[in-house]
Amino acid sequence: MNFGIPLNRKGFTKQEIDKLGNTIIYLSKKIPSLSKTQCLKLLYFLDEFSIKKYGIPVLGLKYEIWQFGPVSQDVYVELTSVPEILSEYITTKSEVLPHGYVMVEVLPKKDFNDDEFSDNDMFILEYVVAKFGRKNASEMSDITHREGSLWHQIAQEKGLLELFEKKIVRTSNYHIDFSRLLDDEKKKVYIDYIDNSNLLRAYNV
Structure with missing residues (x-):
């Protein structure tokens, strides 16, 4: 839904950019020499674990099924080149x-x-850093690729596993469906969150 009010060209509201930027600041201050790949993995873990526990993500990013795991394409682009929408918050080397x-x-x-962060958000940030902060990118990939994981389920259903293994393709347009993690009660909370987020984006607030 869009009411003709322009969004940031990547579809983020100011509040979403601020929260994403500060999340990456938090991770980069807690984890020495944070790599792009580690950062992308940790952002995914933040949303997955928050949705599992509360029905609501920390960031609400969309994650595509890529060869090396679930990836937010917009953040991947930001971290691969000189940051643009996150230029106020981070730089890359x-x-x-x-x-x-x-x-x-x-x-x-x-x-x-932490202005944009709830107590629940802070709990998830601390939990994810404690659980995964000492793991390298390869170890994190092993976790997202485990049989039964959301990435593995969808990659298998869409016939991507063999294509990834043979390096025929490296990316896809299929997305992680977090609702698969939830019981009916939390699924309603999650759907309400998505609807409210879409409304806020429509008004760019």
């Missing part, structure tokens, strides 16, 4: 490693501000 692999480190530009 690239280093070319042996075999041509480019390591991108995510760095904060200012202190963490």
Whole structure:
């Protein structure tokens, strides 16, 4: 739903950008040498664990089924190049490693501000950092790829597992469906959250 009021060109409201930017600041201050891939994984874990526990995500990002796991395409683009919508909050530093692999480190530009965060959000942030903060990107990928995970379920249903394994494709337009995690009560909470978020985006508030 859009009432003709323009959004940020990537579809985020000011409040969503502020919360996303401060979330990445929090992660980059808690985890030394936070890499782009680690950051993308941790953002996914934040939303998945929050939805499981409360029926409401921390960030409400959309995650596509890619070869290396669930990925928010908009955030991937921000962290791969010079940040644009997040330029007030973070910067990135690239280093070319042996075999041509480019390591991108995510760095904060200012202190963490918790104005947009509920007590539940802060609990999930602390929980995810404690649980995954010492894991590298490969270890996190193993977790998102486990049989039975949302990524694995949807990749299997859409015939992507073999394509990913053979490196025929690396990305897809299929999205993680978090409602699969929920009982009827939490599913209603989640659907209400999505509806309210869409309304806020429509009015860009």
